[in-house]
Amino acid sequence: MKLNFKGLRALVTGAGKGIGRDTVKALHASGAKVVAVTRTSADLVSLAKECPGIEPVCVDLGDWEATEKALGSIGPVDLLVNNAAVALVQPFIESTKEVFDRSFKVNVRSVLQVSQIVAKGMISRGVPGSIVNVSSMCTIRVLSTHTFTGSTKGAITMLTKAMAMELGPHKIRVNSVNPTVVLTDMGKKVSANPDFSKKLKERHPLRKFAEVEDVVNSILFLLSDSSASTSGSGILVDAGYLAS
Numbered sequence: 474m475k476l477n478f479k480g481l482r483a484l485v486t487g488a489g490k491g492i493g494r495d496t497v498k499a500l501h502a503s504g505a506k507v508v509a510v511t512r513t514s515a516d517l518v519s520l521a522k523e524c525p526g527i528e529p530v531c532v533d534l535g536d537w538e539a540t541e542k543a544l545g546s547i548g549p550v551d552l553l554v555n556n557a558a559v560a561l562v563q564p565f566i567e568s569t570k571e572v573f574d575r576s577f578k579v580n581v582r583s584v585l586q587v588s589q590i591v592a593k594g595m596i597s598r599g600v601p602g603s604i605v606n607v608s609s610m611c612t613i614r615v616l617s618t619h620t621f622t623g624s625t626k627g628a629i630t631m632l633t634k635a636m637a638m639e640l641g642p643h644k645i646r647v648n649s650v651n652p653t654v655v656l657t658d659m660g661k662k663v664s665a666n667p668d669f670s671k672k673l674k675e676r677h678p679l680r681k682f683a684e685v686e687d688v689v690n691s692i693l694f695l696l697s698d699s700s701a702s703t704s705g706s707g708i709l710v711d712a713g714y715l716a717s
Contacts, residue, residue, distance in 0.1 A: 476697045479504030483696070484550045486534060486587060487557030489516025492607060492652075495689045496554055498524055503693070508547060510534070510557070510587075534583035535575060544590050549598060552696045553591045555584040556607040558625075565620045572621060580625035584632060588647075592640055601644035605695045606633050607688070608649040610711040626651075630707060637705030646704040648695045652683045653711040683710050 483500045487493035489511035497509045501524040508528040509520055517529035532543035534557050558580045561572045584606055595602040609626040611619055630649060637647040691708045694700055709715060 476503050476693050476699070478552070478696070481551040482506045482508070482549055483552035483554065484508040484510065484544075484547065484587070484591060485554040485556060486510045486583065487607075488520065489513045492685055492688050492692075493554070493556040494520060495685045496556065496692055497527060499689050499693060500552070500696075501527060505552065508550070510544070534587070535578040537578075537582070537586060540583065540586055541590075544587060547590065547594075549594055549600075550591045551595070551600065551602050553588065553602070553604040554607070554692055554696070555587060555604070555629075557583055558607065560619075560622050562619060563621070568620055576621035576625050577628075580621075581628045581632065584629060588636060592636075592643075592645055595645055596643050602646070603696045603700075604636065604640075604645065604647045605692050606647070606649040607692070608633070608651045608707060610651050610653050610709060610715055613651075613715055633707065634705045641704055646695075646700070648700070648703055648705070649707040650688055650691045650695065651707045651709050651711065652688045 478500055483505045485493050485497050485500070485507060488497045488509035493511070494516070497507050497520060500507050506526070506528070507524065508530060509517060510530045510532060511517060512531065512533040514531045517531055521527055521529055530543050530547075532539050534540050559576060561576055563569065563572055588604055591604070592602070606629050608629045609622065611623040611626060615623055630651075633647055633649045640647055688710050691710050695703065695708065
């Protein structure tokens with residue numbers, strides 16, 4: 474998808490790997506100035522070599538105070554992609570406080586915090602904006618041992634709607650993309666069990682998982698003026714999984 478984001482400044486969280494990294498690269502190639510946020514310094518170093526001119530920010534978004542320090546004065550942002558997440562798989566009966574807390578801090582609380590920072594800036598400048606939250610199809614269909622992935626992404630779906638309703642009068646659109654298993658490093662770990670992977674893939678009418686590019690294209694569409702009348706919605710990138 475070829476879109477022009479020249480003159481706009483975008484912030485992407487979880488920018489070091491997978492969907493976030495390819496989103497940064499696509500936005501950079503489309504003319505945007507990009508702030509790339511991740512907790513792994515080595516990923517930022519290699520990304521900066523691939524995309525000269527990006528603004529790297531290294532911070533653990535699970536740490537509220539560190540995030541405020543790193544992004545509180547980030548400056549004007551027109552486009553935001555909340556992609557940072559952890560996928561900590563545990564059976565429900567064995568779920569721990571530590572995994573619960575980490576999952577909600579990174580997957581939900583950071584979306585609230587970063588979006589507040591960015592939206593306040595948009596409102597004070599009196600400019601329109603677009604925010605895209607990366608959710609999941611498991612907000613609708615439960616996957617075994619994915620208690621926290623489903624719970625946190627379910628929260629993101631409702632948070633997206635609440636943000637869209639309250640920020641709409643300021644001409645700020647908020648949407649989500651809801652992919653199936655995506656073949657990132659994280660996705661490959663989730664689908665590493667061959668029996669689980671085979672059964673899950675067979676439930677997809679297209680008999681495939683999503684490629685990173687599929688999700689990135691949906692993100693770019695929602696960020697762009699091509700979706701100017703879309704807000705509070707979610708695009709399913711699920712290879713037809715929820716049709717079955």
